[in-house]
Amino acid sequence: MKMLLNSKWVDRDRKIEVCDPFDNSVIDTIPASDEKDVELALDAAVRGFEITKRMTVYDRAQILYKTAQIINDRLEEFASIIAREGSKTINEARKEASRCVNTIACSAEEAKRILGETISWDSFPGGEKRKGFYYRFPIGVILAITPFNDPLNLVAHKLGPAIAAGNSVILKPATVTPLSAIKLVEAIVEAGFPPMGIQVITGQGSKIGDPLVSDDRVRMISFTGGVEAGKHIVSKAGIKKIGMELGSNSPVIVWKDADMQLAVESCVSGAFWAAGQNCIGVQRLLVHKDIYDEFKTRFVELTKTYKIGDKMKEETNMGPMITETEAKRVEEWVNEAVSRGATVLTGGGRSGALYEPTVLENVPDGVKLHYEEVFGPTVNLYPIDNLDDAIKEANSLPYGLLAAIFTRDVEVAFKAAYELDCGGVMINDSTDYRLDSMPFGGVKYSGLGREGLKFSLQEMTEPKVVCFNLPGI
Ligand code: NAD
Numbered sequence: 372m373k374m375l376l377n378s379k380w381v382d383r384d385r386k387i388e389v390c391d392p393f394d395n396s397v398i399d400t401i402p403a404s405d406e407k408d409v410e411l412a413l414d415a416a417v418r419g420f421e422i423t424k425r426m427t428v429y430d431r432a433q434i435l436y437k438t439a440q441i442i443n444d445r446l447e448e449f450a451s452i453i454a455r456e457g458s459k460t461i462n463e464a465r466k467e468a469s470r471c472v473n474t475i476a477c478s479a480e481e482a483k484r485i486l487g488e489t490i491s492w493d494s495f496p497g498g499e500k501r502k503g504f505y506y507r508f509p510i511g512v513i514l515a516i517t518p519f520n521d522p523l524n525l526v527a528h529k530l531g532p533a534i535a536a537g538n539s540v541i542l543k544p545a546t547v548t549p550l551s552a553i554k555l556v557e558a559i560v561e562a563g564f565p566p567m568g569i570q571v572i573t574g575q576g577s578k579i580g581d582p583l584v585s586d587d588r589v590r591m592i593s594f595t596g597g598v599e600a601g602k603h604i605v606s607k608a609g610i611k612k613i614g615m616e617l618g619s620n621s622p623v624i625v626w627k628d629a630d631m632q633l634a635v636e637s638c639v640s641g642a643f644w645a646a647g648q649n650c651i652g653v654q655r656l657l658v659h660k661d662i663y664d665e666f667k668t669r670f671v672e673l674t675k676t677y678k679i680g681d682k683m684k685e686e687t688n689m690g691p692m693i694t695e696t697e698a699k700r701v702e703e704w705v706n707e708a709v710s711r712g713a714t715v716l717t718g719g720g721r722s723g724a725l726y727e728p729t730v731l732e733n734v735p736d737g738v739k740l741h742y743e744e745v746f747g748p749t750v751n752l753y754p755i756d757n758l759d760d761a762i763k764e765a766n767s768l769p770y771g772l773l774a775a776i777f778t779r780d781v782e783v784a785f786k787a788a789y790e791l792d793c794g795g796v797m798i799n800d801s802t803d804y805r806l807d808s809m810p811f812g813g814v815k816y817s818g819l820g821r822e823g824l825k826f827s828l829q830e831m832t833e834p835k836v837v838c839f840n841l842p843g844i
Pocket residue numbers: 516517518519520521525543544545546574575576577579580581584595596597598599600601603604615616617618619649650744746772812817818
C-alpha cells in the first residue's frame with residue numbers, strides 16, 4: 372500500500388514488509404519514509420489546513436457520515452485486514468470494524484456541537500459596556516500517532532474528531548499494522564475529504580518520529596502507545612498541545628457478593644481479548660478470600676476451553692501476539708515470576724508468537740508481571756479480605772486507566788468508584804469495557820487528556836474570545 376502525501380498516493384523504493392504474525396506470511400509492503408517525506412507531509416499539512424479550516428460543519432459532518440457508510444458497506448473487508456495484519460481473531464476484528472463505524476458517525480454528530488458561550492463581562496468592575504462570546508476554532512495541524520493493537524478504531528478516534536473540528540492531520544500509523552489505517556484514509560478521501568487535508572506517513576516511529584513531533588508546524592500531538600515512546604515524544608515536542616493515551620495494568624476487584632458467572636466470563640474475556648494486547652485488558656484480579664477458591668477454579672476451567680491459533684477460523688478464541696519477540700518477552704516475565712515464587716495455574720506455553728492464555732497466583736510484588744504493563748495474555752489472581760486493602764493495592768502502581776469491581780452492594784460500588792485512582796471505574800463489567808463516546812483516558816502514567824469524540828473535540832479545538840466594547844449602549 373502507499374502513503375498519502377501532498378494529495379498523492381506515493382510509494383518509495385525502500386519498503387517495510389507487513390506480515391501476518393500467525394504464519395509470518397507477507398501481506399503487503401509499505402514505504403519506509405525518510406526526512407524528506409516528513410518535510411513533504413508537514414508542508415502539505417499546513418496547506419491542507421488552509422482548506423479544512425474553511426469547510427463548513429455541514430460538509431465535515433456529511434463526509435464523516437459517508438465514511439462511516441463506506442466502512443459499514445465493507446465491514447468484512449475491513450475486519451479481514453485487521454485480523455490478518457494484527458493479533459485479533461476474525462470475530463474480534465469484526466467488532467472493531469463495527470465500533471469504527473460508530474466512532475466515525477459519532478464524530479459527525481459531535482461536529483455539530485462545537486459551541487461557544489457568551490461571557491458576563493460586567494461580572495467585574497471595568498467590564499461594563501462589554502459584550503461578547505467565544506467560539507471554538509480548530510487548532511491546525513494534528514499529528515496522530517497510533518499503536519498496533521486496535522489498528523482501525525484507534526486511528527478513527529483521532530481522524531474522526533480531527534476532521535470534525537476542521538483540522539488537518541498527519542497520521543503515523545503503527546509500523547506493524549498500517550494497512551487498516553490506510554484503508555480508513557482511502558474511505559475518508561473517497562467520501563469527499565480534500566486529500567491535502569490528510570497526510571499518511573509510514574515507517575519506523577523511532578526514525579521519523581523526532582522530526583515530526585519536534586516541528587513547530589504541528590500544533591497538537593495525539594499519541595496512543597506505550598509509556599516509553601510517550602515520554603520520549605513529550606521530551607522532544609516543544610510547545611504544543613499533547614494528548615497521551617498510554618498503558619495500564621488494570622486492576623479488577625471481585626467482591627464476595629459478586630455474580631460469579633458474570634465476573635468469571637467478563638474477566639476471562641477481558642484478560643485474553645486480542646491476546647491480552649489491550650490497554651484496558653485485565654491484569655490484576657483482586658478476589659475476596661471467601662470466594663477465591665471457587666472463582667479460581669471456574670476462571671481456570673473457562674480459560675482452558677480457549678482455542679488458540681488461526682485467527683481467520685471462526686472457532687478460534689485467541690490469536691498470536693503481534694511478534695514472536697513479544698511472546699518471548701511475556702514468556703521471560705512469567706519465568707521471572709515463577710522463579711520468585713509464582714504458580715502457573717494454566718498456560719505458560721509458547722509456540723512462535725502464540726502464547727497460551729495464562730493464569731497465575733502468588734505473584735510477588737517485585738516482578739514485572741506484577742508492576743509493569745504485561746500487554747500479553749496473562750492474568751494474576753490475588754486474594755483480598757477487605758475493601759480498603761483491595762483499593763490500596765489497586766492504586767499502588769503508577770498507572771490508572773480503568774479499574775473495575777464486581778459487587779451487588781451499592782455502598783461497596785460507590786466507595787470503589789470514589790477511591791480507585793483512575794480514568795474510569797466499571798461496576799459489574801471488567802476493565803475491558805469501553806463505549807467509544809465516553810470520556811476515555813487515564814491518570815498517572817496512563818496518560819494526559821481524554822479521548823471519546825466529544826472530549827477529543829474539546830482537546831482538538833481552541834476557544835477564541837470576541838469582545839465588543841460598546842460605550843454607546
Ligand atoms: P509503541 O509506543 O511502541 O508505538 C506506538 C506508536 O508510536 C507507533 O506508531 C510507533 O511507530 C510510534 N513511535 C514509537 N516510537 C516513536 C517515537 N520516538 N516518536 C514518534 N513515534 C514513535 O506502542 P505499541 O506497541 O504500538 O502499542 C502498545 C502500547 O499502546 C501499550 O502500552 C498500550 O497500553 C498502549 N495503548 C494505549 C491505549 C489507550 O487508549 N490508552 C490504547 C491502545 C494501546
